[in-house]
Amino acid sequence: MNRELNQWFVHEVLPHERALVRYLSRVWRTRSEIDDLVQEVYVRVYEAAEKSRPAAVKSFLFTAARNLMTDRARRARVVTIEAVENIEELSVVADEMTPERRLSARQELKALAGAFESLSPRCREVVWLRRVDELSQKEVAARLGVSSRTVETYLMRGMQAFADALFAKQILRVVRRRARNAEAEPGHGKQ
């Protein structure tokens, strides 16, 4: 594996996954195909970057996504109507191109917490013992009285949930601007 390329991919491409998913979902109506589209866009971008790194990563990524969808729509003999319905809208809308960069430390922690909360109680326990208390997988299995296979399954599930929370899932936008001081200090409510 090309370590340096992988680092680049992780730091420069993955932070745009959320926006990419949003874009694909808007244009491509077959929900079940979105993940595969993301995978293929990633492959195209990664393989192109092996030769030379694109300067503007986000627009490069979106262009790859657009080309892929066009290819697919053209190539398919029978295209589901939903799939092509929006193909006219392939243009990238402005707010998709805003440079959102990576999550802030706080947002990231929130995403992790949310993913952790969404796991089943058992899965949560397994992840907690392994990742926070740093017990080995074997020790986790012994402590919870389950098989190592079960521990593996839960860890796999947890891993996927965290990856989706960090990269793919939409983050709730909250009302911003500075009511902060008022909020942070109850009792000094109005200023």
Added chain:
Amino acid sequence: MESSKVVKEQAARWLVKQDSGEWSAADGAALQDWLQESTAHVIAYIRLEEAWKRTGRLKSFGAGVAAGTVPSPRQWQLSSVFIAGEAGPKTAVVRHARRPWLLGIAAGIVGMAAIGVAWLVLTANPMYQTPVGGLASVPMPDGSKVTLNTNSAVRVAISDHERRVQLERGEAFFEVAKDPTRPFVVVAGRQRVIAVGTAFSVRRGAHGIQVAVTEGKVKIEGEGQHVQRPATGGGVDTGSLTAGSVARMDGNGVLIEQRGVQELEQELSWRAGFLTFDNTTLADAVSEFNRYSVRPIVISDPSIAAIRLTGRFESAKYEAFIRLLEDGFSIRAERDGERIVLLKR
């Protein structure tokens, strides 16, 4: 192309296998083969690997919990506290404990929509901490308030005779409720800062400890002494600090400087999520920003390090800060993986 679902599952299986501690050379070779089969495999693998690496941050929810204690869903309460502020959604994690006053704190935390990040309340000595970029306000049972800056941790022990806060790392601002019968003691490394009713900050850094007083009076004591009531004194008194003064201490001594309350308040603007610079060198400004981010900014050219800046910036918005630098000075930023390097243009 294989379905992404299948590929992701295979990648997860490899990572879990690697994580199991039973990993042979043959496994390594098999993984390499699998990775070489397709680019999609590589991508799924590095994506999950990165996510798994970052789950290490879950530890900030677990600090202080007895090892091996799995918080049961009942104990483990995760509630999202949203505040309106530039930094977006905040998360507060409250672990309920048995003592009623701790429950009081917990309720207080949720209720006040603290700019919290990770909160942990333990049965013994509750520990409160913030991750990098965090900011949190903790009401204490005696009516005092502690505000934690980025990447900071305190441990709190309150008894009938003493209110004691151990500053484990980082920086905290204390607003102490008056209580002459119980001195309020902040322990930072070898130093103790003792107050009755006052407001001051304590910061632990690489070069020692800094105490800044904005209200009232505090007393500083060095190592090797028992905690004394401020009224009775005792031990070698390294000094009393009044409002507007700053003390810097390292292993060798104490340096006290009169700066004025106004200036200190400005320096403490981190409590509202700001960094205030007043004719500050870029080098110092950058090291301040770096306290709030996991992605450090590095100055590669000494000639730009001396540029002086004045202004107020939101500590969470280092990207905006960098854009301003690029617009306003002959500076160019290069983002290389985990760092942001500032170069002369």
